[in-house]
Amino acid sequence: MTLTTRRRIALLAPVLKQFPELGAGSAKDLADWVALELGSADALDQWIPHGRHWTRARAPRSIYHLAPGNVAVAAWQSLLVGLLLGAENRVKVSSRPGADAALRRFVAALPPPLRKTVRLVPTFRPAELRQAEAVIATGSDETLAEVRRHLGPRQLFLGYGHRVSLLWLGRVTGKESALAQAAARDIALYDQLGCLSPQAIYLEKRSDVAAFGDALAEALAQETKNAAPFPLAAAAQVREARQLARAAGDRLWESAGARWTVVAERQAAFRPGCGYRVIPLRVATRKELSRVLIPLRGSLSTVGLRAPFSAADEALFWGLEAQRLCPVGRCQFPPLSWHHDGRPQLADLVKWVDREDPPLEHRRSP
Amino acid sequence: MFARKAFRAGWGERLGTLRGEKEFDALARELFAWQFAANRPYRTLARSLGATPETVTSWREIPAVPQALFKRAALFCHPLAQARHTYHTSGTTTGTPGRQRLLADDLYRMAALRTAATVGPLRDRQPLFFLTPSPQEKPTSSLSAMFGFFRRAAGAGGSRFFMKGDALLLAPLQRALAKAVAQGTPVGLLGTAFAFVHLLDAGLPPLRLPRGSFLLETGGFKGRSREVAKGELYRALSRQFGVPDRAIWNEYGMTELSSQAYAHGANGEHRTSPWARVMIVDPATGKEVAVGQRGLVRWIDLANVDGVLALDTHDLAMRTRTGFRLLGRLAQLPKRGCSLDAEDLRPGGKR
Numbered sequence: 001m002t003l004t005t006r007r008r009i010a011l012l013a014p015v016l017k018q019f020p021e022l023g024a025g026s027a028k029d030l031a032d033w034v035a036l037e038l039g040s041a042d043a044l045d046q047w048i049p050h051g052r053h054w055t056r057a058r059a060p061r062s063i064y065h066l067a068p069g070n071v072a073v074a075a076w077q078s079l080l081v082g083l084l085l086g087a088e089n090r091v092k093v094s095s096r097p098g099a100d101a102a103l104r105r106f107v108a109a110l111p112p113p114l115r116k117t118v119r120l121v122p123t124f125r126p127a128e129l130r131q132a133e134a135v136i137a138t139g140s141d142e143t144l145a146e147v148r149r150h151l152g153p154r155q156l157f158l159g160y161g162h163r164v165s166l167l168w169l170g171r172v173t174g175k176e177s178a179l180a181q182a183a184a185r186d187i188a189l190y191d192q193l194g195c196l197s198p199q200a201i202y203l204e205k206r207s208d209v210a211a212f213g214d215a216l217a218e219a220l221a222q223e224t225k226n227a228a229p230f231p232l233a234a235a236a237q238v239r240e241a242r243q244l245a246r247a248a249g250d251r252l253w254e255s256a257g258a259r260w261t262v263v264a265e266r267q268a269a270f271r272p273g274c275g276y277r278v279i280p281l282r283v284a285t286r287k288e289l290s291r292v293l294i295p296l297r298g299s300l301s302t303v304g305l306r307a308p309f310s311a312a313d314e315a316l317f318w319g320l321e322a323q324r325l326c327p328v329g330r331c332q333f334p335p336l337s338w339h340h341d342g343r344p345q346l347a348d349l350v351k352w353v354d355r356e357d358p359p360l361e362h363r364r365s366p
Numbered sequence: 367m368f369a370r371k372a373f374r375a376g377w378g379e380r381l382g383t384l385r386g387e388k389e390f391d392a393l394a395r396e397l398f399a400w401q402f403a404a405n406r407p408y409r410t411l412a413r414s415l416g417a418t419p420e421t422v423t424s425w426r427e428i429p430a431v432p433q434a435l436f437k438r439a440a441l442f443c444h445p446l447a448q449a450r451h452t453y454h455t456s457g458t459t460t461g462t463p464g465r466q467r468l469l470a471d472d473l474y475r476m477a478a479l480r481t482a483a484t485v486g487p488l489r490d491r492q493p494l495f496f497l498t499p500s501p502q503e504k505p506t507s508s509l510s511a512m513f514g515f516f517r518r519a520a521g522a523g524g525s526r527f528f529m530k531g532d533a534l535l536l537a538p539l540q541r542a543l544a545k546a547v548a549q550g551t552p553v554g555l556l557g558t559a560f561a562f563v564h565l566l567d568a569g570l571p572p573l574r575l576p577r578g579s580f581l582l583e584t585g586g587f588k589g590r591s592r593e594v595a596k597g598e599l600y601r602a603l604s605r606q607f608g609v610p611d612r613a614i615w616n617e618y619g620m621t622e623l624s625s626q627a628y629a630h631g632a633n634g635e636h637r638t639s640p641w642a643r644v645m646i647v648d649p650a651t652g653k654e655v656a657v658g659q660r661g662l663v664r665w666i667d668l669a670n671v672d673g674v675l676a677l678d679t680h681d682l683a684m685r686t687r688t689g690f691r692l693l694g695r696l697a698q699l700p701k702r703g704c705s706l707d708a709e710d711l712r713p714g715g716k717r
Contacts (some may be wrong), residue, residue: 229650233696236649236662236680240432243678247411247435257650 003113004045005034008086011111018109021073022080023336030084033336037346044086047355047365054366057350059085060156064132066124066147068139069094071194072102074160078136079106079118081345089118090128126150134158134349138195158348160341163195163301164272167328168289168313170306171204175215179306182329183279184219186304188227188260189332191234192275196302196331199273205285209264210251213281217253220260220277230258230276237274268292286316297321301341304328367400368671369444369469378476381641381668390643393668394425397675404443407435408674426645426654430664430676436464436622441673444469449672453508455621466508466621469672474624477639477669478512479519485637486628487554487580487615488516493524495542497534497557497565500527508621509584513556534561536568543573552578555607558585563594566602574608581609584617596694600632618692622677624669627692635689641668646685647678660684660693 003011013027024030031041038057040048047054063082067075075091082089093100100120107118121128129135129147134156137147144159151157167183186198201216203209230238238258245252245263253262260277268284269292284292293300300322305313307327317325323342324334339345358366367373384390399419402409412418412429422428431441436455440446449467451474456463468474482488494517499507501514510527517525524546528539546553553575557565562583581603594602600614611631618636619626625642629635638644645654646661655661663681682693 232649232660232662232682236696239649239652239678240434240680243411243430243432244435244438246414247407247431247439249410249414252414 003086005041005043005084005086006031006045008084008114009034009041011114012080012083015106015109015111015114016080019073019076019106021333022076023333024080029336034084034346036337037344038350044350049360050352050354052360054355054360055352056355058353059350060087060133062088062090062132063134063136063349064129065089065091066135066137066139067091067093067100067103069096069099071190072106073190074138074194075103076106077340077345078138079103081136081349083110083114083117085346085349087117087134090132091118091120092124093120093122095122130155136160156349158343158345160195161299163299163323163341164270164296165196165198165300165302165304165331166270167198167201167304167331168317169201169203169207169212169328170310170313172207172209172212174208175211177215177219179328180212180215180219181222182327183216183304184223185329186331187277187279188220188223191230192273192277192279194332196334197275198279198302198304198331199275200270200280200282202268202289203281203283205283207283209281209283213251213253213262213264216262216279216281217260220262220279221255224255224259224277227259234258234276238276238278241274241278270296286312290316290319293320302326302331302334304331369448371470371472374470374472374671377671378473378669381473382476382480384640384668390640390668391425393641394428394666394675395419395422397668397671398422398425398428400671401443401674405441405674407431407439407441411435425643425666428666428676430666430678431674432678433464433620433622433680436466437462440465440467441622442467443672451511452506453511453621454506464622466623466673468624471511473669473671474508474511475515477625477641477667478515481626481628481639481642482516482617483520484639486617486626487582487613487630488520490552490578491520491522492552492554492578493542493546494521494554494556495525495539496527497529497539497555497561498527499529499531503527503530508619509558512619512626516556529557529561534564534568536565536570539565540570543575546579547573547575550576552576552580554580554582556582556584559583559594559599560585562599562603566606570606572606572608579607579609580613580615581607582615582617584619597632616692618681620665620677620679622670622673623665623667624671625665625667629692633691635686635691637689642666644683644690646683646690655685657685657687662696663690663692 009027009030016022016024035041043057044059047056065078079089093103129150130152136158137144138160141161144161183201190197235258238261242254242261251264263280265280265282268282268288297320300320302324303317303322305325402412402419411431415429417429448469451468451471453466454463496513498510498513501510504510528535600611603614604611615628615630617626617628625639627636627638643666645664647664648655648661663679663683665677667675680696682696683690684693
């Protein structure tokens with residue numbers, strides 16, 4: 001028997017309590033999200049008013065998810081969308097050893113009626129992908145292009161490509177420990193590997209970089225005190241980043257081992273970071289920032305700002321086409337209803353069926 | 367110092383007669399002092415680590431630069447305009463090649479030839495067939511340059527480069543190999559691992575190269591389409607060319623350096639010349655690992671006078687009692703940004 005949206009929500013809500021990273025605290029949160037994107041929480045199950053007539057959303061019967069292996073929450077989000085829409089979900093898990101553990105934990109926590117709609121597959125088979133009505137993938141632009149190559153002409157495709165996030169803190173006049181702690185939270189989570197992980201912190205000219213560097217170092221030390229050591233390959237990247245910074249004459253704050261690194265860079269130009277909690281502090285005026293970040297236009301995801309946001313900051317990042325502005329410390333916690341890469345997550349997957357009888361004036365759903 | 371030809375020649379002689387730890391240490395610190403004074407990015411790096419000619423008390427304390435620094439800075443101890451040879455690194459990771467500049471190729475030539483003759487396969491003069499473009503065709507390739515040294519110093523008549531651009535000159539190579547077989551002349555066949563795979567894929571009939579022949583493969587498969595595990599490659603080469611496993615050599619060197627290490631057989635340990643050392647280092651601490659532990663390769667190369675003598679690589683190795691066993695390139699990390707691995711999209715494929 002097909003489950004209604006409200007039934008699926010009732011089954012999902014207790015599970016999501018175990019996964020607070022997804023930002024859904026209750027069944028109401030989920031119902032509100034569906035209502036926000038589809039006009040009604042019941043839009044998938046019954047006709048709802050639409051203009052002078054009626055309409056009803058049809059979800060894809062099947063979704064093929066290409067799950068990222070490095071950030072668990074991104075894979076959960078993708079699957080949550082499929083579960084909420086009532087699709088059959090086939091999830092290609094990462095082949096990296098151990099990378100699918102978090103996803104398996106999520107699936108194991110689902111109640112049987114939902115669990116049976118999920119199948120994890122370790123191997124990519126283009127034929128399986130082509131059978132799905134919709135495909136969701138997250139990865140580099142090249143990877144998404146490769147996925148597209150396998151798609152049929154009628155398949156819906158949501159591809160989340162390369163994105164960059166950063167923090168702009170304006171003028172920092174001293175240690176500003178609370179601000180540093182919030183920034184450290186954004187940096188430390190998911191080992192700074194996610195699309196929403198800041199890759200750089202920009203401070204306004206005449207900021208006290210040394211004092212803020214001290215504060216950030218303290219905050220990162222606190223934030224990572226129980227973190228597991230990085231594997232060899234990651235430690236090598238961190239070491240390389242530190243040596244490059246030293247050779248450039250940049251000031252460095254660093255943990256013993258490879259846990260975290262802060263680099264006060266002399267150049268304001270944006271350069272992709274290596275992740276693993278290596279964070280550059282760069283100084284620029286607003287005007288310089290608007291120039292050096294131009295190459296990121298179209299791929300700038302989240303910008304963490306001091307709250308309350310100033311009109312000048314808002315104008316700056318509107319001009320740079322950032323997709324999300326949030327308070328520092330909240331980069332990794334977008335609301336359930338956020339526009340992922342600027343697009344609605346549920347609404348982009350459904351198709352609408354319109355019904356023109358009975359006329360809407362009767363106000364009774366057919 | 368190293369700007370003078372006579373001094374370079376003298377340095378080469380000192381390296382050639384170098385014996386023992388104490389002498390190595392003295393020369394290493396002398397070279398470090400010169401490079402510290404002459405190479406600004408290296409000096410900046412060393413200073414920030416508190417390493418100066420006054421504070422460094424052993425060659426093991428000499429700071430190493432990451433390979434990536436060659437892509438960002440000119441690591442050259444002379445005015446840039448004086449560089450007579452500039453070799454490019456592959457640049458497969460960032461798209462930007464690094465540059466190794468030499469004032470002269472004298473010490474590179476000396477190091478390459480003596481190392482290949484003492485711990486590598488270059489013993490007797492014999493025909494050498496190279497699966498790379500010639501140094502004239504590709505002057506920015508340090509490998510082509512080295513093979514050029516080999517050809518002049520140890521190549522008998524018929525030695526030749528069998529690559530033009532990216533194309534392997536298969537028919538002439540086949541004729542040259544067939545002639546060597548017919549005449550019973552031992553030959554050396556030298557090229558990148560990728561070129562050998564290409565050769566295997568060409569579907570030549572199996573050969574039995576005369577006794578005393580050797581194969582030398584170098585480099586990896588970075589950015590190429592087909593990778594083959596080392597053991598598998600050596601077995602296939604052994605079958606194709608009729609040479610025993612021990613006659614297949616690996617040359618381990620890099621553009622940023624002047625010296626090399628050699629191993630033979632699929633499980634061979636690498637050895638290098640007395641003026642070069644390899645340390646296996648834990649990247650989290652920068653310290654040398656214990657025997658039996660894995661870490662990353664750090665080179666200290668006293669023939670590399672014009673750039674930097676100490677280099678940190680991303681090559682994974684195990685420290686052994688007598689040297690090191692190369693395990694390959696460090697595994698690629700997942701890309702940042704909620705990434706799906708492109709390799710995951712190989713149809714039906716596993717990593």
